[in-house]
Each structure stands twice: as C-alpha cells, then as structure tokens.
Amino acid sequence: MPDFNAIQDALVHCDKDKLLGLVNSELARETLAADILNQGLIAGMDIVGGKMENGDMFIPEVLMSAQAMGECVAILKPLLGEGESVGGSNVIIGTVKGDLHDIGKNLVGMMLESAGMTVHNIGVDIGPEDFVTQIKEKDARIVCLSTLLTTTMPMMKQTIDAIVEAGLRDQVKIMVGGAPVTQAFADEIGADGFAPDAGSASRLAKTLVN
Numbered sequence: 001m002p003d004f005n006a007i008q009d010a011l012v013h014c015d016k017d018k019l020l021g022l023v024n025s026e027l028a029r030e031t032l033a034a035d036i037l038n039q040g041l042i043a044g045m046d047i048v049g050g051k052m053e054n055g056d057m058f059i060p061e062v063l064m065s066a067q068a069m070g071e072c073v074a075i076l077k078p079l080l081g082e083g084e085s086v087g088g089s090n091v092i093i094g095t096v097k098g099d100l101h102d103i104g105k106n107l108v109g110m111m112l113e114s115a116g117m118t119v120h121n122i123g124v125d126i127g128p129e130d131f132v133t134q135i136k137e138k139d140a141r142i143v144c145l146s147t148l149l150t151t152t153m154p155m156m157k158q159t160i161d162a163i164v165e166a167g168l169r170d171q172v173k174i175m176v177g178g179a180p181v182t183q184a185f186a187d188e189i190g191a192d193g194f195a196p197d198a199g200s201a202s203r204l205a206k207t208l209v210n
C-alpha cells in the first residue's frame with residue numbers, strides 16, 4: 001500500500017530529504033507518478049495552505065515546503081504522460097502580475113508539454129503588456145493565465161483586455177485557472193476556457209486547438 005500520509009507529513013514538516021526519499025521509494029514500488037502527485041504532494045500542499053491560513057505555518061516554512069515539492073515534481077515530470085499528443089501548438093503560460101505562486105502553473109505547463117505542445121513558461125508576476133509581447137514573439141496559439149490570489153483575479157481580465165487591444169484576440173485561445181478561478185469567472189472575463197487542474201488543462205488545450 002502506498003504511504004501517501006508519510007509524503008504529506010514530510011511536506012508539511014518541510015523535510016526535503018525525507019520527502020525525496022519517500023517519493024523515490026514509492027516510484028521504486030511502482031506507485032503511479034500521478035497518484036504520488038495528487039494524493040501525496042498536492043494533498044500535502046492543501047494541508048500546508050490550511051496551516052498557513054491558521055497561522056500555524058509561516059511564509060519561510062511554506063516556501064521550504066514549496067521548494068521541496070518543486071524538486072519532487074521535477075522527478076515525477078517525465079513520468080506524467082497524458083496520452084495522445086498534439087504537436088505544433090505554441091503555448092505561453094504565466095502567472096499574472098502581482099502573483100508569485102508558480103507550482104500549479106508549472107504543473108499545467110508540464111502536462112501541456114507531455115501532450116506534445118511547445119510550452120513557453122514565462123514565469124510569475126507577468127504584466128498584460130508582457131503577455132502581449134510574448135504572444136507576438138512566440139507566435140502563440142494558446143495563452144494560459146494562472147492565479148492563486150483573489151486579489152489578482154482582476155489582472156486576468158486586464159490581460160485579456162490588453163490582448164484584445166493589441167489585435168491578437170483572434171490569434172489565440174485563452175485558458176485561465178488557479179484555485180480561486182471558476183468557469184463562471186472565466187465566462188465573465190471572456191476567456192475561452194477554464195480548467196480546475198493540470199490534467200483537465202491538458203485535455204482542454206487539446207480541445208481548443210482542434
């Protein structure tokens with residue numbers, strides 16, 4: 001039986017060495033990478049979020065957990081295949097201005113890459129004008145906007161408005177996501193699609209380009 005609780009516990013206690021050891025031993029036991037990610041790491045990060053909210057964990061500790069998770073995700077990355085591939089689609093993915101969260105956005109980028117798309121991960125705290133520049137430079141067909149903060153959700157609308165103003169709206173499909181984002185919000189701001197997690201983001205991207 002996989003021990004996802006031990007993975008969650010090591011993540012919550014910011015114990016990177018233990019966490020890496022646990023992830024590697026689950027892989028050696030042939031536990032699926034997607035299960036380690038979803039039931040171990042993402043579930044553990046939810047506990048971290050609750051503790052952060054209650055004041056039981058502070059920013060430096062949360063950062064250490066996030067960094068440890070990032071290293072584990074890098075190990076899992078080659079094993080997170082997503083079925084049939086869709087080549088040739090240039091994707092820009094970034095976290096909108098004012099927001100520095102990047103783990104979920106990076107996971108979405110990885111899933112799109114494993115679906116065969118060319119992904120340009122342009123980072124965090126990206127302003128509308130930088131998205132516009134990158135769409136032009138990379139000749140993008142899909143733009144993915146991520147945010148985890150309710151305070152930066154309006155920045156998604158501002159980014160879409162800037163893409164419209166730059167005359168690029170017909171060139172790109174725009175996907176939005178991140179914990180506070182909903183389908184209703186995506187509709188309200190004029191996005192082409194919303195996905196609640198990395199797996200569905202990859203499926204949505206395939207639908208949008210076909």
Ligand code: B1M
Pocket residue numbers: 042045046047048049050052053059060062063066098099100101102103104105107108143144145146147148149150151175176177178179180194195196197198199201
């Ligand atoms: Co922050 N933080 N944080 N944080 N942080 C949250 C988001 C929060 C919910 C914690 C809490 O209070 N419970 C809260 C937001 C509250 C709100 O706005 N409603 C919060 C806050 C308040 C803050 C600060 C303001 C704290 C402060 O300074 N007082 C600050 C903001 C800094 C800033 O951005 N300007 C801050 C800082 C940080 C750290 C730097 C310490 C660190 C980030 C490190 C990093 O990313 N490199 C951090 C972390 C780690 C979290 C939590 C604990 C975990 C986030 C995470 O990585 N989850 C988070 C609480 C939580 O989410 N439970 C929290 C795992 C990740 C796999 O999930 O990112 O949701 P997620 O991504 C999912 C889906 O959302 C979706 O797919 C992903 C994979 O399945 N998805 C998309 C994401 N993007 C998508 C795009 C798509 C489609 C799907 O299409 C385009």
